[in-house]
Amino acid sequence: MSKSCVVGFLADLRSGDRMKQYEQIAQMAFDECRRSGAFNLDVDLRMKEVEGLPRGSGDDVVAAYEELAAEGAVAIIGPFVTDNCTYLKPTVERIGVPAIAWCGASSWLGRWTFSLPNGSLLDEGPYLAAYARRKGYRHVAVLRDASEIGDTYWRFFERAARRYGLSISSNQAIEPLATDLSAEIRLARETGADALVYLGYGMSLLGVNAALDGWDVPRLATTAFVFCYRPQYLPAFEGWSGLDQLDPANPERIGFLERCQKRFGWTPQFMSATLMYDSARVVAEALGMTEALTPEGVREGLEGVRLLPAASGGAGTMISFGPYSHKGWEGARYLVMGKVRDGKPSFEAYVDP
Numbered sequence: 001m002s003k004s005c006v007v008g009f010l011a012d013l014r015s016g017d018r019m020k021q022y023e024q025i026a027q028m029a030f031d032e033c034r035r036s037g038a039f040n041l042d043v044d045l046r047m048k049e050v051e052g053l054p055r056g057s058g059d060d061v062v063a064a065y066e067e068l069a070a071e072g073a074v075a076i077i078g079p080f081v082t083d084n085c086t087y088l089k090p091t092v093e094r095i096g097v098p099a100i101a102w103c104g105a106s107s108w109l110g111r112w113t114f115s116l117p118n119g120s121l122l123d124e125g126p127y128l129a130a131y132a133r134r135k136g137y138r139h140v141a142v143l144r145d146a147s148e149i150g151d152t153y154w155r156f157f158e159r160a161a162r163r164y165g166l167s168i169s170s171n172q173a174i175e176p177l178a179t180d181l182s183a184e185i186r187l188a189r190e191t192g193a194d195a196l197v198y199l200g201y202g203m204s205l206l207g208v209n210a211a212l213d214g215w216d217v218p219r220l221a222t223t224a225f226v227f228c229y230r231p232q233y234l235p236a237f238e239g240w241s242g243l244d245q246l247d248p249a250n251p252e253r254i255g256f257l258e259r260c261q262k263r264f265g266w267t268p269q270f271m272s273a274t275l276m277y278d279s280a281r282v283v284a285e286a287l288g289m290t291e292a293l294t295p296e297g298v299r300e301g302l303e304g305v306r307l308l309p310a311a312s313g314g315a316g317t318m319i320s321f322g323p324y325s326h327k328g329w330e331g332a333r334y335l336v337m338g339k340v341r342d343g344k345p346s347f348e349a350y351v352d353p
Contacts (some may be wrong), residue, residue: 005044008065014051023047032281049064074294075100082148094308096140102118126353134351142168143204156200173303189215194217195206225237225243225244229270239341241338245271245313245336252311278319
């Protein structure tokens, strides 16, 4: 009889029906890894869902992590959002159950904190500046969240913009939950910008299209773009290009979708499906490399994961961890550009800065 262990999943953004899909995808990943001989354990996957920051409470995220740790989790997948990761990190360091977050903040990384980030607060600005230059834009207007996320994005975007010869016609800080952006868009338009760049979490972006008033300007977004995979937000992203991790030419993703169709009768088109799949495979690899089925043993196992092909990102993206190296993606194409056209998200281009 094989041993069993508890693995947690902590969603800090209400996901509705996707929670069941996340659970099924993770279980498929564990089953595949078990059949391949990567590990020989029964995994008891415990799912926790709360509404964290910016709409909810960071304390609820902390409580959910503490509950999973008390239930015996040896590793936890999540949370997603930078603000919640920043709030949670001291608790992770105190309790010592390794967590693999999807946030883009380098400040999250530490002894117990690992990352398969849906983007990076440090990388995305330079990616967007390089893409703007390639498209021939010269004068860009910036809207950025007045938050840690927006401020960090801005520092690295502004530096890269200088490197690529971009002129910033306006730079406006907006409330992360702002809904009426008419004044800000009017000012950006008056500066003669030939592109609009959004740097933030994503909630304030939802009000941009409604404020354009006929201004047909190219619009570029950070990985806030992934909100377009939620049907209630998709219309607000019409015409936007943004950083994504969905590449239809990635053979690992193609195989993942085919296996989902065979096993479940559906194929997940939302980007975070592959993040869940990759995260579960990373945990399975770590479990297979530790003899001590404890959080400390699994932490050491995570640091031994090397060159695991990823279903997220562009073809050739790999996942590797190591001591002092807790951000998993390797390869320039872990981020790609997507675009919403006619109400449908699609791949647009590689960035390759």
